[in-house]
Amino acid sequence: MTMHDLGYRSWDxxxxxxxxxxxxxxxxxxxxxxxxxxxxxxxxxxxxxxFGLLASVFVYEQVSNWPQLYPALFAIVETLEESQQDxxxxxQQGSIEQSQQGPRSRQVxxxxxxxxxxxDPSNIPDAEEYVQDYVDEHRSTIWxxxxxxxxxxxxxxxxxxxxGMIAPGLxxxxxxxxxxxxxxxxxxxPFQYLLGKATTVWIFLLAVTTLPALVVYLVxxxxxxxxxxxxxxxxxxxxxxxxxxxxxIPTTMLALCLSSLVNESRYARFAWFAIWIVGFLSxxxxxxxxxxxxxxxxxxTSRWAxxxxxxxxxxxxxxxxxxxxxPADVIPYLAILGVVTVVxxxxxxRRITAPIRV
Amino acid sequence: MSVNAAPTIIQLHGLTKHxxxxxxxxxxxLDVPLGITGLLGPNGAGKSTLIKILLGLVRPSSGSGxxxxxxxxxxxxxxxxxVGFMPEDDCYxxxxxxxxxxxxxxxxxGYASLEGLRRAHEVxxxxxxxxxxxxEVDTYSTGMRxxxxxxxxxxxxxxxLILDEPTSGLDPDERxxxxxxxxxxxxxxxxxxxxxxxxxxxxxxxxxxxxVLVDGQVRRVDSIENLNRPTSPSLHLRIVGxxxxxxxxxxxxxxxxATDSSGRLVVSDPDGDLAGQLWSLAHHSGVGIRSxxxxxxxxxxxxxxxxxxxxxxxxxx
Numbered sequence: 001m002t003m004h005d006l007g008y009r010s011w012d013x014x015x016x017x018x019x020x021x022x023x024x025x026x027x028x029x030x031x032x033x034x035x036x037x038x039x040x041x042x043x044x045x046x047x048x049x050x051f052g053l054l055a056s057v058f059v060y061e062q063v064s065n066w067p068q069l070y071p072a073l074f075a076i077v078e079t080l081e082e083s084q085q086d087x088x089x090x091x092q093q094g095s096i097e098q099s100q101q102g103p104r105s106r107q108v109x110x111x112x113x114x115x116x117x118x119x120d121p122s123n124i125p126d127a128e129e130y131v132q133d134y135v136d137e138h139r140s141t142i143w144x145x146x147x148x149x150x151x152x153x154x155x156x157x158x159x160x161x162x163x164g165m166i167a168p169g170l171x172x173x174x175x176x177x178x179x180x181x182x183x184x185x186x187x188x189x190p191f192q193y194l195l196g197k198a199t200t201v202w203i204f205l206l207a208v209t210t211l212p213a214l215v216v217y218l219v220x221x222x223x224x225x226x227x228x229x230x231x232x233x234x235x236x237x238x239x240x241x242x243x244x245x246x247x248x249i250p251t252t253m254l255a256l257c258l259s260s261l262v263n264e265s266r267y268a269r270f271a272w273f274a275i276w277i278v279g280f281l282s283x284x285x286x287x288x289x290x291x292x293x294x295x296x297x298x299x300x301t302s303r304w305a306x307x308x309x310x311x312x313x314x315x316x317x318x319x320x321x322x323x324x325x326x327p328a329d330v331i332p333y334l335a336i337l338g339v340v341t342v343v344x345x346x347x348x349x350r351r352i353t354a355p356i357r358v
Numbered sequence: 359m360s361v362n363a364a365p366t367i368i369q370l371h372g373l374t375k376h377x378x379x380x381x382x383x384x385x386x387x388l389d390v391p392l393g394i395t396g397l398l399g400p401n402g403a404g405k406s407t408l409i410k411i412l413l414g415l416v417r418p419s420s421g422s423g424x425x426x427x428x429x430x431x432x433x434x435x436x437x438x439x440x441v442g443f444m445p446e447d448d449c450y451x452x453x454x455x456x457x458x459x460x461x462x463x464x465x466x467x468g469y470a471s472l473e474g475l476r477r478a479h480e481v482x483x484x485x486x487x488x489x490x491x492x493x494e495v496d497t498y499s500t501g502m503r504x505x506x507x508x509x510x511x512x513x514x515x516x517x518x519l520i521l522d523e524p525t526s527g528l529d530p531d532e533r534x535x536x537x538x539x540x541x542x543x544x545x546x547x548x549x550x551x552x553x554x555x556x557x558x559x560x561x562x563x564x565x566x567x568x569x570v571l572v573d574g575q576v577r578r579v580d581s582i583e584n585l586n587r588p589t590s591p592s593l594h595l596r597i598v599g600x601x602x603x604x605x606x607x608x609x610x611x612x613x614x615x616a617t618d619s620s621g622r623l624v625v626s627d628p629d630g631d632l633a634g635q636l637w638s639l640a641h642h643s644g645v646g647i648r649s650x651x652x653x654x655x656x657x658x659x660x661x662x663x664x665x666x667x668x669x670x671x672x673x674x675x
Contacts (some may be wrong), residue, residue: 008484008539008547011477011515017438018468028462032453127490178449182510184415185443186466187435 018187025183025196029204033166042161043208049154050212054144057220060142064132065215074129077138080145132225140233147213147236151243152314155209159247160276160310162204168268171352172198174261180355190352192319194256194345201252210244235322243320250337250344254309257344260306260351276282280353283308305333312336365484367518367550368412373421375407377572382407384574385469388422390552394544396582396663397554403553406446408571409520412552413438424578426518435561439467442516444507446554448500456498456506457482458492463510477513485509486535500527508536512543521544522554537564558657562586568657570664577664585660592653593632595623599645607643613637638666 017023034040064074172179183193217236254275258268285302290318305311314335319330368390383404387516399405410416416432423430425437453457455480457642464474482491485505489500495506504527511519525533540566543549555561561568568585572576575588578585597604599627605623607616613635614626625632633650640647 008512008542010547013469013477015439015468015514017470021466021468024462027465028451028454028458035453057430125560136404172444173452177452178447179451180449181443181445181447182449182451182463183466185413185438185441185445185511186463187439187468188466189435279576331389356410 001050002136021186022188022192022196023199024202025188026199029166029197029321033176033200033204036165039162040323042158043204046155046158046162046208047212049150049158050208050216052154052255053150053212053216054219056282057216059145060139061136061220061223061225064128064135067127070131071126074134076209076302077134078140081138083145085155108199116298135143136225136229136232139204139224139229140236143217143233143236144239144321144323147216147240147243148214148317148323151209151247151317151321152217156247156310156317159205159251160273163201163251163255164269166204167201167252168259168272169265170200171256171259171348172262172265172268174258175355178355180352184345185354188217190349191357193352194348197256198252201255202248205248205252206244209247211239214353240323241318246316246320246337250341251313253348257347257351258347279308280310282309285300307334361614366391368425368552370423370480371421372634373411373423375404375416375418377412379499380575381669383411386571386574387574388569390569391567392550394540394551394564396552396565396568397552398556398558400465400665404574405470405571405573406522408524409443409552409554412420412441412520413441413443425536426593439514439580440517442514442519444511444519444524448503450495450498450503450506452496454511455494456487456502456509459495459506460491460513461560464513467514469514473540477515478509480514480652481509484512485539488538497596501516501532504528504536511575517549519549519551520554521551523556524553525555525557525560533560540564545631558661562657565594568660570661572665572667577667582630582657585657586654588653588655592619593617594649594651594653595636596626596648597623597640597645598648600643601645604640604643604645607635607639611639618659628648662665 041260044066059069060073063069117336174183184190187194214237217233217240221227221233255268256274259265262268274295283304286307287302290302290304298322305315316337317334318324319327324330366376366389368388370386370388373383373388374381385406386408397405397408411418411423411430414430414437417431419606426440427436429437430437434556450463454462457475460478460482461471461475464477465471479491485508486511487502487505490502494661495503498506505523508521508524511521520539521540525536528536537560539645540551540553545549553561553565565582567581568578569576601623605615608625613632619626625636637647
């Protein structure tokens with residue numbers, strides 16, 4: 001018996017957080033996940049692109065102060081905007097037509113006849129003002145491209161790693177240790193249990209995607225010439241939230257669904273990575289086959305993109321950031337993500353309630 | 359079925375539950391009074407289903423039930439907020455320490471983190487878990503996990519405690535200590551306890567009432583005192599000497615005699631004035647009487663009788 005044992009004492013404390021008690025599941029889940037050294041390394045790594053994006057936005061907003069960067073600015077802006085053009089349109093049109101009938105951003109450059117390579121600020125009387133106008137005009141597009149690249153390229157890949165490390169053990173471990181009754185003998189519903197587990201994953205994903213993106217947006221606004229920039233870019237935070245939902249909800253549901261189907265987390269982890277790698281390789285091989293057969297292909301509208309979760313997410317995120325030429329093209333991919341989310345959610349609820357139904 | 363007019367904590371009326379063609383519970387009507395009640399039954403009797411219905415986790419096919427005045431059909435969440443449950447399964451959350459697991463249970467009940475931690479230490483003290491509370495639960499022995507499961511069931515100070523096999527896996531000393539704790543909770547803290555167990559001596563030792571559930575039906579419900587009382591007054595007898603000869607003499611004198619499962623002679627005593635006659639006949643038969651006590655029916659006998667009763671006669675209470 002311990003020195004301080006006072007026997008059993010009644011407890012009349014209030015339980016003020018009953019509606020949010022599922023957050024305890026997330027808190028403990030995150031705490032357990034954070035014990036992994038590999039997860040810590042990946043999180044640290046995941047912040048590198050954030051600093052890159054932050055530096056890029058800072059330089060873009062301050063570039064009018066550095067005349068030596070003017071030529072590079074025009075070249076980079078042109079390249080970035082060209083990279084977001086719809087490839088199939090390009091393939092269908094000749095190079096001359098393209099320069100005349102291309103997308104709006106391209107048209108702007110052509111109409112203003114900006115000599116990207118030969119640009120010399122000394123030839124323009126108010127070069128700084130001219131560049132600032134140019135920066136203001138292209139700000140929204142360039143920022144959206146930057147955030148899209150951040151979500152799609154770096155954080156998209158890191159998301160696969162992060163979710164693959166955290167989610168597979170979240171439900172399978174509970175199944176293996178038969179911990180369900182510990183949860184469900186409390187005032188917790190199966191939906192709240194699932195919400196708690198999903199939030200565990202979302203805590204990490206938001207920490208490496210949404211939070212850095214919003215910080216970058218805020219820094220960009222602060223370093224811009226005036227708060228009027230907000231009027232020009234007010235939609236970007238909303239687009240970031242939309243892209244976050246696209247990136248986190250279907251992927252978390254899929255990973256948790258795999259976790260609920262097995263008692264051993266390693267099988268769920270294997271299945272998770274297999275889905276991404278096999279999907280990506282299959283789509284890439286079929287894209288190449290199409291390219292060899294017809295001489296061109298469009299990654300954004302190709303039917304093979306639906307085989308690869310990475311490509312599907314990329315297309316929907318491109319739409320979320322308003323970079324799609326034909327927004328209607330996203331509908332099949334939104335439908336794929338919707339179906340995956342609903343099917344996984346249904347499977348999860350069935351698997352979670354199975355041990356308490358019998 | 360009810361024990362007496364005592365205040366009740368659980369009321370069930372015509373509760374039936376079937377899983378497909380399998381009938382898990384069949385027209386269970388039961389009033390469980392305040393105090394410690396043992397829920398007895400063989401494997402597959404429907405005990406686990408009954409517990410899940412009481413916790414509002416499983417919906418009965420028909421019938422109704424109240425736990426602490428709350429409807430099991432509609433107020434499952436509120437019931438679970440005020441009921442503590444210790445599952446039989448060796449369930450735990452891997453990777454966290456004992457105190458974290460109890461703290462986690464408090465947080466799941468909606469208590470603030472700091473308050474929950476203080477309370478977790480308090481109940482772990484009560485449950486006799488010392489420094490090992492800081493070790494990961496994966497490393498715990500079966501007995502330590504039992505104590506931990508008991509602590510997590512207590513952490514929110516429930517008014518009803520449902521314990522599924524609380525002493526299984528405990529050594530004799532720990533078993534006695536655990537039973538003592540349960541008694542303290544009931545007698546001093548005023549907690550009602552429903553114990554689901556196969557260990558009949560535990561029920562005999564601490565329970566006020568017992569419910570025998572067989573094939574999804576309630577076969578016996580009564581206080582332990584009444585269950586132990588034989589159907590007709592009789593005496594338990596142990597003798598020194600020729601037992602067969604003495605039995606013969608008793609039968610010749612018109613006294614009914616039998617041998618129970620522990621080898622004792624059971625002598626029927628319908629009039630209650632048999633003792634003098636037994637001493638006299640023993641003297642004449644040349645045997646000595648070692649002990650002579652009023653007979654009591656053991657819970658084992660009650661349980662076996664209830665099992666053998668089949669679906670015919672139900673209520674013996």
